[in-house]
Amino acid sequence: MIPIADSLLTWYADNGRHELPWRQTQDSYALWLAEIMLQQTQVESVKPYYARFLQALPSWEALARAPQDQVLALWSGLGYYARARNAQRAAQKVCADFAGQFPDTREAAETLPGVGRSTAAAVLASAYGHQEAILDANARRVLIRSQAIRSDPKSTRTLQQLWELAEALTPTDAHGYNQAIQDLGAMICTPRHPRCDACPLQHSCKAYAEGLGEQLPLGLRKRTTQARCVFFLQIEDGDGRVFLEKRPDSGIWGGLWCLPQFHPQSGSGQPVPCPAQQDPLADDVVLREQVRHFCAAQYGLAVEVQGLMAMQKHVFTHFQLHFRCIHIGLQEDLQAIKVADRVLSGCWFGSEAALAKGLPTPIRKILRRSS
DNA sequence: CAAGCGTGGCT
DNA sequence: TAGCCAAGCTT
DSSP: OOOOHHHHHHHHHHHSOTTOGGGSOOOHHHHHHHHHHHTTSOHHHHHHHHHHHHHHSOSHHHHHHSOHHHHHHHHTTTOOTHHHHHHHHHHHHHHHHSTTSOOSSHHHHTTSTTOOHHHHHHHHHHHHOOOOOOOOHHHHHHHHHHTTOOSOTTSHHHHHHHHHHHHHHOOSOHHHHHHHHHHHHHHTSOSSSOOGGGOTTGGGOHHHHTTOTTTOSOSOOOOOOEEEEEEEEEEEOTTSOEEEEEOOSSSTTTTOEEOOEEBTTBTTOOOEEOOSOSOTTOOOHHHHHHHHHHHHHHHOOOEEEEEEOOOEEEEOSSEEEEEEEEEEEESSHHHHHHHHHHHOSEEEEOHHHHHTSOOOHHHHHHHHHTO
8 A cells, every 4th residue: 555645744744735715714504415426426516506505505404494396496407407416405404303413413314315434434534633534536536546546446355345435544633635635636646647747646656657548447437318209388378378287296307397298109208219210309290299298188278289399419428318309388378287286296487496496407508598 | 235316527 | 520538426
């Protein structure tokens, strides 16, 4: 094992990103919130969300008591929305079970929804000064390179080995060290084309010595970019309000408000796989009749299809969604609305009210364009 | 334990 | 363009 703490801390003092917003506070709530937002998410993306969220919900109590819709609206666009729902549950648990203080042991902290080992360690080190090691993507990459670990980074054994390494290397000043190793991973020891010439660990780095800097970590990701397709139904009433449904907590975009989805091949409206077809969402008389039938059966709405927007694509980690938006008007306005209000989990929103909700990014783009 | 879960930037 | 990647956790 090659020690790196001293070199890292020295480098960090002069080169670290000391100005990051969550490095200006000792409040465990703010530090925890930053860690949750930063999971799988880049610093620049988090900054505006962090400021807005803290401003609106500045304490455990405020978050615990907020309407879920407000929490999701503040998270809207940041992605991985289970984090937002878990964060609120965690705040409620902190208030109920931990007297409004972030727990002071890792074991207790890990009982909070959305808080795993690394997040718990990061908060305990930064908020309370505990000597706790983190192991996020940055730390993992730095350790793998500095020790030239060639085994599969995803395997349980390698992870176990990395955690042991992380704990052994983490000094008393874990707070500073954790920030330092993350900054090195973000600024110098980057996934591709690491800047070894500027690295404070170059003299001791086994990967550098063996010319493996670009090769490690090994076999990172396997990709499957299956394509699915769906229609989004933009149904407007006589007052220009649009109809949105709240999605169930489980699955993609959980808890967010969304336009109704439709596909002729799945009565449920679920997106369907669309292998490289010419035009999987073609507009014709049959489709328009199917849409009318769907709206009647599903929502009790008598509608007329006004037109189809151009095909668009939204890319997720695991698949890409091809979609077209269908503009729809009501035939029998007032009567239809009454039926819908009674039958549905959805609601009608004016343009401004809709945009204030927690919306998936592609839905927000659709509604912004037509507002 | 592998799959699921968002989005934006970079190459 | 299309693939790759980012301060992980849950089921």
